[in-house]
Amino acid sequence: MPIEKTGFFVNPIHIKNVKLILSTHNVTLTEAIEQHILSRIDKLEHFDRWAINARVVLTHDMTKIPAKQFKCSMRLAVPGPDLYAEDSENDLYAAIDLVTKKIEQQIRKSHNKRKAKKHTDAAASKTSRQSV
Numbered sequence: 001m002p003i004e005k006t007g008f009f010v011n012p013i014h015i016k017n018v019k020l021i022l023s024t025h026n027v028t029l030t031e032a033i034e035q036h037i038l039s040r041i042d043k044l045e046h047f048d049r050w051a052i053n054a055r056v057v058l059t060h061d062m063t064k065i066p067a068k069q070f071k072c073s074m075r076l077a078v079p080g081p082d083l084y085a086e087d088s089e090n091d092l093y094a095a096i097d098l099v100t101k102k103i104e105q106q107i108r109k110s111h112n113k114r115k116a117k118k119h120t121d122a123a124a125s126k127t128s129r130q131s132v
Contacts, residue, residue, distance in 0.1 A: 019053035026060040040100040
């Protein structure tokens with residue numbers, strides 16, 4: 001997959017249907033980091049096939065305590081409100097994994113809400129038909 005890198009940003013990459021915008025601040029973007037993020041986004045796409053794009057920002061802040069130096073934030077654009085999560089860890093890969101886990105939980109929560117609303121509406125219409 002050809003990727004054009006310019007300055008701080010990597011131009012949008014297309015993973016099947018999701019557009020990925022990856023930016024870094026004080027972090028050297030290696031092929032391994034990029035592949036790790038791509039695999040995590042692919043996993044998220046499995047949970048929500050309606051995801052439009054993902055914006056990932058990786059930051060390394062030397063002024064913070066060592067346990068919170070690497071920060072990863074992710075915004076996943078889906079129909080309705082966007083999903084957002086961020087985490088700071090001492091390891092960049094751990095921060096990426098925890099952010100993906102948080103977004104995955106948000107996807108499941110919104111999915112369960114939609115299912116519950118659908119079943120509640122269906123049950124209400126069923127009881128109204130039965131009472132007539």
